[in-house]
Amino acid sequence: MNSRPRLHDVAALAGVSPATVSRALSNPQLVRADTREKIQHAIERLGYLPDGSARALASGRARIIGAIMPTLDNAIFARAVQGLQTTLANEGYQLLLATHEYNPNAELELVRALLGQAIDGLVLVGADHPQPVWEMVRAHDVRLLVTWASHPTQPSLAFDNYRIGQLAAEHLLRLGHRQMGVISGFFRHNDRARARLAGFRETLAVAGCTLPDGNIVEQPFGFEGGRAGLNQLLQLNQRPTAVFCGNDVLSVGCLFEAQALGLEVPADLSIVGCDNLPLTAQVTPGVTTVLLPTYELGQRAASTLLQWIRSGQAPQSECLPVELIVRGTTAAPR
Amino acid sequence: MNSRPRLHDVAALAGVSPATVSRALSNPQLVRADTREKIQHAIERLGYLPDGSARALASGRARIIGAIMPTLDNAIFARAVQGLQTTLANEGYQLLLATHEYNPNAELELVRALLGQAIDGLVLVGADHPQPVWEMVRAHDVRLLVTWASHPTQPSLAFDNYRIGQLAAEHLLRLGHRQMGVISGFFRHNDRARARLAGFRETLAVAGCTLPDGNIVEQPFGFEGGRAGLNQLLQLNQRPTAVFCGNDVLSVGCLFEAQALGLEVPADLSIVGCDNLPLTAQVTPGVTTVLLPTYELGQRAASTLLQWIRSGQAPQSECLPVELIVRGTTAAPR
DNA sequence: CTGAAAGCGCTTACAG
DNA sequence: CTGAAAGCGCTTACAG
Numbered sequence: 001m002n003s004r005p006r007l008h009d010v011a012a013l014a015g016v017s018p019a020t021v022s023r024a025l026s027n028p029q030l031v032r033a034d035t036r037e038k039i040q041h042a043i044e045r046l047g048y049l050p051d052g053s054a055r056a057l058a059s060g061r062a063r064i065i066g067a068i069m070p071t072l073d074n075a076i077f078a079r080a081v082q083g084l085q086t087t088l089a090n091e092g093y094q095l096l097l098a099t100h101e102y103n104p105n106a107e108l109e110l111v112r113a114l115l116g117q118a119i120d121g122l123v124l125v126g127a128d129h130p131q132p133v134w135e136m137v138r139a140h141d142v143r144l145l146v147t148w149a150s151h152p153t154q155p156s157l158a159f160d161n162y163r164i165g166q167l168a169a170e171h172l173l174r175l176g177h178r179q180m181g182v183i184s185g186f187f188r189h190n191d192r193a194r195a196r197l198a199g200f201r202e203t204l205a206v207a208g209c210t211l212p213d214g215n216i217v218e219q220p221f222g223f224e225g226g227r228a229g230l231n232q233l234l235q236l237n238q239r240p241t242a243v244f245c246g247n248d249v250l251s252v253g254c255l256f257e258a259q260a261l262g263l264e265v266p267a268d269l270s271i272v273g274c275d276n277l278p279l280t281a282q283v284t285p286g287v288t289t290v291l292l293p294t295y296e297l298g299q300r301a302a303s304t305l306l307q308w309i310r311s312g313q314a315p316q317s318e319c320l321p322v323e324l325i326v327r328g329t330t331a332a333p334r
Numbered sequence: 335m336n337s338r339p340r341l342h343d344v345a346a347l348a349g350v351s352p353a354t355v356s357r358a359l360s361n362p363q364l365v366r367a368d369t370r371e372k373i374q375h376a377i378e379r380l381g382y383l384p385d386g387s388a389r390a391l392a393s394g395r396a397r398i399i400g401a402i403m404p405t406l407d408n409a410i411f412a413r414a415v416q417g418l419q420t421t422l423a424n425e426g427y428q429l430l431l432a433t434h435e436y437n438p439n440a441e442l443e444l445v446r447a448l449l450g451q452a453i454d455g456l457v458l459v460g461a462d463h464p465q466p467v468w469e470m471v472r473a474h475d476v477r478l479l480v481t482w483a484s485h486p487t488q489p490s491l492a493f494d495n496y497r498i499g500q501l502a503a504e505h506l507l508r509l510g511h512r513q514m515g516v517i518s519g520f521f522r523h524n525d526r527a528r529a530r531l532a533g534f535r536e537t538l539a540v541a542g543c544t545l546p547d548g549n550i551v552e553q554p555f556g557f558e559g560g561r562a563g564l565n566q567l568l569q570l571n572q573r574p575t576a577v578f579c580g581n582d583v584l585s586v587g588c589l590f591e592a593q594a595l596g597l598e599v600p601a602d603l604s605i606v607g608c609d610n611l612p613l614t615a616q617v618t619p620g621v622t623t624v625l626l627p628t629y630e631l632g633q634r635a636a637s638t639l640l641q642w643i644r645s646g647q648a649p650q651s652e653c654l655p656v657e658l659i660v661r662g663t664t665a666a667p668r
Numbered sequence: 669c670t671g672a673a674a675g676c677g678c679t680t681a682c683a684g
Numbered sequence: 685c686t687g688a689a690a691g692c693g694c695t696t697a698c699a700g
Contacts, residue, residue, distance in 0.1 A: 053390035072416055082407070116383045
């Protein structure tokens with residue numbers, strides 16, 4: 001009905017040209033203070049808000065960043081999204097968000113869809129993506145920031161996933177464990193999970209402790225996955241005395257199942273998780289885990305992309321520090 | 335560097351006019367099949383993807399829906415976002431997402447920011463928003479869908495929050511409880527929390543059971559809030575035998591604290607929550623709660639908005655059913 | 669410091 | 685069924 005006011009309405013009311021209003025909005029220092037004031041008045045008077053698509057089309061900047069996450073069901077990604085969005089909003093940018101639930105085809109479709117929308121940058125999780133993703137990104141010359149894992153050539157903001165496995169292994173070796181198991185999400189299409197396992201396994205190997213394939217179980221992320229994973233490990237001839245879980249939803253599920261089975265934690269079983277979910281500090285006993293600063297990763301991703309956009313210079317890749325948080329499961333094996 | 339191909343490049347390669355390519359993309363049935371095929375070829379050959387902002391500007395449709403949620407820290411909102419985004423993506427729409435962490439000024443700024451981006455519709459949680467929000471929405475003639483709570487005039491997709499409190503009260507009364515407490519998030523700027531309390535309190539009143547103001551405590555959402563809330567309630571002269579928590583993060587926190595204090599649940603204390611977080615089924619004993627179909631709400635919100643956009647007809651408001659899930663805390667008071 | 673004008677890349681009546 | 689042309693609402697060299 002009442003169509004919203006346009007730039008030229010503001011210009012008319014302020015008695016200046018549209019060009020000047022436009023400058024007052026995007027490059028205020030180019031406009032005399034008193035002119036700016038008249039314009040500001042008119043803008044408030046009319047409740048003017050610039051049209052995003054016109055702006056984007058004319059300037060080549062949409063002021064939108066796209067992000068494709070695996071899921072929001074894990075609080076860890078939700079936190080990263082919040083860090084990303086909050087930082088972007090502070091700089092006048094908005095976040096176009098989608099999730100693919102660990103389905104690479106869905107991810108590919110989403111990349112295509114987001115590139116169809118005008119975005120100034122794209123955040124992806126992991127370095128493990130279908131080939132067409134890389135091709136489209138190159139062809140459309142979009143600024144792509146890989147997060148969570150590092151990438152040899154693409155700018156990335158990573159956690160050292162190998163180190164995560166290493167920290168878990170070192171901790172459990174230090175406690176005297178020699179029989180261990182791993183419960184992980186699916187390795188396929190998940191470079192983070194693979195790197196964590198490698199770090200865990202190779203650190204054990206260096207200590208002369210081998211981790212047989214049978215001691216590694218894959219489960220869907222979720223409490224039930226942790227529960228089912230533990231039950232699988234308990235079938236082994238040599239029951240593990242310690243379990244490393246690929247994330248904290250699995251580790252807490254594993255803990256719940258251990259308790260349901262009447263196992264004493266940590267006396268019968270030590271559990272190490274990853275992510276430092278708030279829940280790991282609430283359960284009894286607490287779960288030892290590796291803290292990933294995901295909110296910070298989101299913030300850094302935002303500022304890195306914004307600087308890339310502004311400077312035109314591709315940023316350096318970085319790796320954020322992770323930290324072992326010891327809680328509860330600190331006993332030696334019986 | 336290599337600027338992406340444009341509509342006219344496709345047209346040239348296919349040997350047709352830009353107008354025809356445009357039609358083949360947005361209104362295929364207006365274009366002859368063989369022409370369409372030539373165009374399709376050219377599109378794939380060039381890897382053409384329409385420019386979102388140009389499309390939006392020319393057509394008046396951005397194919398973007400904005401959503402402003404309180405937070406993603408609560409899985410309940412994360413679920414709703416996923417339902418929303420997935421359904422939108424299936425229809426070629428994308429989601430512009432922001433969160434305000436229960437800060438009404440932040441929310442207002444975000445509404446302004448999203449209206450500045452071209453969006454075809456806006457999803458808000460609750461009916462309780464700063465006045466300028468309503469004014470801007472009206473002035474910019476944007477399709478606003480209120481969710482989670484109902485609104486007298488604006489199209490809304492609600493849960494019956496009053497009924498949630500009522501279900502909790504009926505359940506606890508049925509078990510024989512007469513001394514009850516409430517742990518809620520802050521009531522200010524949260525119509526859902528107020529309605530749940532009202533439903534709880536008034537249902538008790540009808541049964542001749544009054545809930546003194548002192549038995550109602552406000553806490554920040556989070557496990558710690560649930561813990562602190564229980565400790566507050568335990569200070570009362572008349573200790574409550576049952577607690578209704580405004581959501582499941584509070585209810586699980588309350589359960590953890592009760593157990594840490596050596597209270598037997600449910601013998602010493604019954605707990606009813608709200609949301610049906612997966613965690614409530616994992617803890618021992620399980621937490622009785624009220625299931626809100628939030629993923630479904632997200633899906634419905636998406637399809638409702640899309641239909642509104644397509645038909646031009648404002649949709650009917652609706653209320654999604656909620657359901658009591660009884661778990662664990664089913665004992666009568668000692 | 670400000671304005672007139674061209675242009676961003678599409679869509680969509682209007683003709684034919 | 686297809687094309688030529690105008691227009692969506694901004695931004696930004698280019699003049700002055």
